Amino acid sequence: MPLQPGTAAPDLTLPGPDGPVSLADLRGQWVVLYFYPADDTPGCTAEACSFRDSYEDFTDAGAVVVGVSGDSLESHEAFVAKHNLPFTLL
Incomplete structure (x- = not known):
C-alpha cells in the first residue's frame, strides 16, 4: 500500500556511498x-535526470533527495558520475 504524502516512511537502512544510511x-x-527499478535504463535515467534538474528547487525548499534501487553501490557510483547526479543513491 503506497504511503500518502506527509506520512512517515517506515525506517530502513541501506548501504550508501559513505556507509549505511538509515531513514531515521x-x-x-x-x-524526497x-x-x-535500475540504474542507467532509459526510464530511470530520465527520472533521475529530472530530479537532478530540479535539485536546486528541492534543496531551496529544505528537502533532501534520495533514490533507491536494488543496484550495487558500484552501479550507483557509475550512474551518479555519468549523469552528474547531486543526490545520494541507495
Missing part, C-alpha cells in the same frame, strides 16, 4: 524518497 538519520528533514 533523516528524521526531522523533508525527504524515490524508488526506481
